[in-house]
Amino acid sequence: MNRAGPATEARMIRRTALAAGLQAALAVAVTVGVLCGVAVLVLLRSQEADQNAMLTTTVQRTDDVTDPPAGVWLAIARSGRLDTSPGLPPAALDRSALAATAADGATRTSDISVPHGQYRTLTERRGDEVVQAVLDLHPAHVERGRLLKAQLVTGAIGLVLAAAAGTWSGRRAIVPLARALSLQRRFVADAGHELRTPLTLISTRAQLLQRHAANSPLKSEVDDLVTDAHQLTEILEDLLLAADPSQESPRRRIELTTIVRDAVSAARPAATEHGVRLDLADSPPVTVEGTEVALRRAVAALLDNGIRHAAGTLSVTVLPSGKHVTITVTDDGPGIDPAVMPTMFARFASGPPASESPGGRRRYGLGLALVSEIAARHGGTVSAHNATTGGAILRLTLPRVS
Known part of the structure; x- marks a missing residue:
């Protein structure tokens, strides 16, 4: 068990709080981006509608090229003569639109871009003359630029504030949980420390007994006792590793069929005591990657x-099967109570005792929850359902290594 606890926990809290802050900033960034996009789109459409309305009003109501509204110029073609407003940039005049409208009478709108500006024109026939209004778009572009700058500044400030607030609130929310997890890890570490000594004594005495029983009829039972003591020590070490988030259990290639065969052999005495026949079907060697002790558990x-x-x-x-291997355990018991089926792999979610439930239905406790956690740690899954002929079927599926 890693004893650098406080420093490690402080780093974990900081990292988690920072992650919460970044997530809050990302959420604000997405929201601000969407709102800014909508605002810019609304502004563009509003500006375009106002510009078109101004051009239409100017064309319809202004008769003199010398008195157009501010930011607008007029060009009137009549009897082969073209009159223009003072200051009209020559490049802004759309002569092709004037000629086309004079020919067919259709109203035309066009945008003209030149090196030093951008203009919008509206060309319309009015009686025996063709009128073209030219609007300078520079003020609209300036207004749009100011809005974008304001949005960028307020968005950046909002991101910083959101990140800070997310980090602060995340830290406040995480600290109590971190303390609870710290107490849990300390309990596991202390319990593991207290169990190591009696387990060492049991293992030592079992080995001494194994030596004395070398030529005894009880030799096989004593050998199993030594193996069980060794496996119990390994289980304790695996539990301590699993309880410490800063440590990772060593992973290696494991022949799964051998583990299942050994587990079945170790479970036969308990099966015999319960009057249950334990059958293991023949299977070819199958390799997975993981922790042997955890898979054995x-x-x-x-x-x-x-x-x-x-x-x-x-x-x-x-x-x-393909890239996976499935361990299936099938019994001929009363089956799984539908009431506990949704939570049977949750910790401490157990059904009523068999003696109290109708038909002797089964109960579930911590064991299947541990199976689910071990399966998740190895990238696998565990499932359960009732067989059509009665009894329950539990399946542990793990990724296969070729």
Whole structure:
């Protein structure tokens, strides 16, 4: 167990709080971006509508090229003569529109871009003359630029404030949880420390007994006792690693069929005590990647659950299929109570005891929750359902390594 606890926990809290702040900033950025896009779109449409309305009004109501509204110039073509407002940029005049409208009488609108400006024109026939109004778009562009700058500044300030507020609120929300997890890890570490000594004594005495029973009829049982003591020590170490988020259990390639076969062999005494026949179907070697002790715990928990609820037979198969391998444990018991099916892999979610439930229905506790967690740690899944012929089927599926 890693004892650099306070410093490690402080770093985890800072990282988590920073992540919360960044997520808040990202959410604000997306929101601000959408709102800014909508605002710019509304502004563009509003400006375009106002510009078109101004051009239309100017063309319809102004008769003198010398007195157009501010920012607008007029060009009137009549009897082969073209009169223009003073100051009209020559490049802004759309002569092709004037000629086309004079020919067909259609109203035309066009945008003209030149190196030093952008203009919009409206050309319309009015009686025996053709009138063209030219609007300078520079003021609209300036107004649009001011709006975009204001939005960028307020958006940047909002992002900074959102990140700071998210970090602060995230830290406040995480600290109590971090403290609870710290207490849990300390409890596991202390419990593990207290259990190490008696486990060491049990293992030592079992080994001494193994030496004395070398030529005894009890040799096989004593050998199993030594193996069980060793596996119990490994389980304790794996639990301590799993409780420490700063540590990772070592992973390696594991032959899963052997683990299942050993777990079935270790579970036979318990099955015999319950009057259950334990059958293991033949299976080819299958390799997975993970922690041997954790996988052994998961298989043992599935077998223990099946033995407790089987009526007389418990079948175990290891079936490779494509990129996955599935361990299936099938019993002939009363099946899974539908009331506990949705939560049967949750911690401490158990059904009523078999003696109190109708038909001797099964109960569930911590074992299947541990199987679910181990499966998730190994990138796998665990599932359960009732067989059509009675009994329950539990499946542990893991990624297969070729």
